[in-house]
Amino acid sequence: MSDLVVTRWGARFMGRAFACAIGRGGITDAKREGDGATPRGTHRIAGLLYRPDRVAASQLPDWAQAFGPSDLWSDDPRDPDYNQMVRAPHAFSHERLMRADPLYDVILLTDWNWPEAIPGRGSAIFLHSWRRPRHPTAGCVAFARRDLLWIANRITPQTRLVVK
Template sequence: MKHVLTLFFCILVMFVKAQTIHSFNHYLQTSNQVLFVKTPAANSIKGKMFLYERKHNNKPWESVDSFPVTVGRSGLAKDVNAAISFNDTLPVKHEGDGKSPSGIFKLWKVFSYHKLENLKMPFVQVDSNFYCVDDVSSRYYNQLILSDTAAKDFNSFEHMKLPGNQYEYGVWVLYNSNPAVAGNGSCIFLHVWSDENTPTSGCTAMAKENMLKLIHWLDEKKKPVLLQVVEK
């Protein structure tokens, strides 16, 4: 009985540990800023983002902030090329599935309808001329393009300036990039939510005030990443 209890305790500790940032340290050796998103189940549309930072990879993680987020209308799906392991029942992410990707992803440019200064990340001010292409047959699949300079070989795309404020502030997530594989999913961003009960098409969204805090906190030199997982 003692051995059984010991085994049970070890399994329990491993399960609990797997829900913390520390269990992912092996995958975070080159990053000193992490946006850690957890959802309670694979089909949940709501989750929580925890911001962590450290001075360098030999120092402990420090909690910076946390706030609610919404994810894809169908929950999360695993990145087929992710380094981290997943529950075998978690589906694989693909184009048009309405799921946000689960895995670890580098972050690229901050974008906004407005000119922003004093950021520590690459920045692009977007307008109605900017598209993100989600047509799997296009050479520009999962790329940010200027519509007036690109050779139009696509029939499907996202406007980077919307009638609403969802893309007023955002961050490009490097999911299915370098290279982009047709059909694995595209145009994944962090952006402003419509409200706390409205899911996205596959992005991760948050309140505007939290988006603003986030983009001014991010530091390219700290190699920030998005770590997104199902909690159980």
């Protein structure tokens, strides 16, 4: 089994080292919604989403799923669908997956606080493209786009994300 191991200094996967960015709040054992921290622990990769107008399906494994303009991610602890993909219109606070910037063009979903979310324990902990090298995230793990695509194409159902 090949784990994707992330520390504050970078990531390792399948014998390669990658620069990455973590949450502006560092790595935490006590993740809370809005704290900007990346949750420490061993997580499963739960899915792969992509934006089909910017990324060709042929660049990704066949289990990747396209998302569209109505797809959102709930980040409101009051929402019964907290930390789930939802569709617009949506009355609760949410993140739009189709962003103007390229950060969410490819998203590896993690099982942090999912599928049975505990309200307030954190949502939308994704692996995605970074804004610029090592620029902190809101709690996700971010990579250069080429590295994210390389990783996405080598993830298996047994791959774990280990945040130390």
